Amino acid sequence: MKVLVIEDDRQIVRTLQTSLEARGYDVVSARDGQSGLGVLRGEGADLVLLDLGLPDVDGLKVLSSLRSFAEQPVIVLTVRDSQAEKVAALDTGADDYITKPFDMDELLARMRAALRRVTPEEIRPSVRTYGKVQVDLARQLVTKEGHRIHLTPTEFVLLQAFVRNAGKLLTQRWLLKTVWGPGYEEETNVRVHVGHLRRKLEDDATNPRLILTEPGLGYRWSDEAG
Numbered sequence: 172m173k174v175l176v177i178e179d180d181r182q183i184v185r186t187l188q189t190s191l192e193a194r195g196y197d198v199v200s201a202r203d204g205q206s207g208l209g210v211l212r213g214e215g216a217d218l219v220l221l222d223l224g225l226p227d228v229d230g231l232k233v234l235s236s237l238r239s240f241a242e243q244p245v246i247v248l249t250v251r252d253s254q255a256e257k258v259a260a261l262d263t264g265a266d267d268y269i270t271k272p273f274d275m276d277e278l279l280a281r282m283r284a285a286l287r288r289v290t291p292e293e294i295r296p297s298v299r300t301y302g303k304v305q306v307d308l309a310r311q312l313v314t315k316e317g318h319r320i321h322l323t324p325t326e327f328v329l330l331q332a333f334v335r336n337a338g339k340l341l342t343q344r345w346l347l348k349t350v351w352g353p354g355y356e357e358e359t360n361v362r363v364h365v366g367h368l369r370r371k372l373e374d375d376a377t378n379p380r381l382i383l384t385e386p387g388l389g390y391r392w393s394d395e396a397g
Contacts (some may be wrong), residue, residue, distance in 0.1 A: 326367055345389070
């Protein structure tokens with residue numbers, strides 16, 4: 172696996188390079204945004220670690236440019252810790268967001284989770300099991316302990332968005348755009364529909380294990396529940 176590190180702090184690059192290469196990753200690095208985009212276009216990479224505070228261009232613009240031609244997982248690694256920055260990065264296309272200083276074991280776990288999610292959709296099974304819940308994406312059939320769960324069309328599309336992006340942090344704005352379509356980004360009814368799904372799927376809707384809330388950011392379908 173090749174990891175592209177777009178970061179201008181040499182010490183952090185050295186730390187990442189040493190730690191990642193010791194675990195079998197190939198590491199390439201770029202000290203600014205334009206160079207990083209050039210490396211990705213020229214050499215490719217399986218995953219990108221992206222700093223937002225780059226010397227030539229803001230990391231969000233790099234992320235936006237990257238998403239115009241690449242689908243590799245991107246984990247933002249930055250000192251910016253405001254919720255607004257996190258939401259902006261996730262809405263722009265980041266797969267995850269970690270603030271510095273970071274724990275290397277946590278970063279490695281998030282990298283593994285991000286890489287698991289890039290398995291091509293066409294070779295992934297359409298039937299996926301999460302504890303007592305089974306979701307058949309092809310037949311649009313949901314069961315719990317063998318009993319069919321009746322979902323509204325909107326609830327199923329919302330569930331489908333979660334399952335297809337299992338483990339990924341999904342902002343409310345992203346869900347509104349994906350499930351309801353362009354023009355609905357400012358609506359606020361995601362919470363209501365998530366509540367309906369939890370009551371139908373979770374053992375305890377007040378202590379959910381499948382649809383996790385990321386306070387102030389959005390939701391995440393637990394890919395550990397399967």
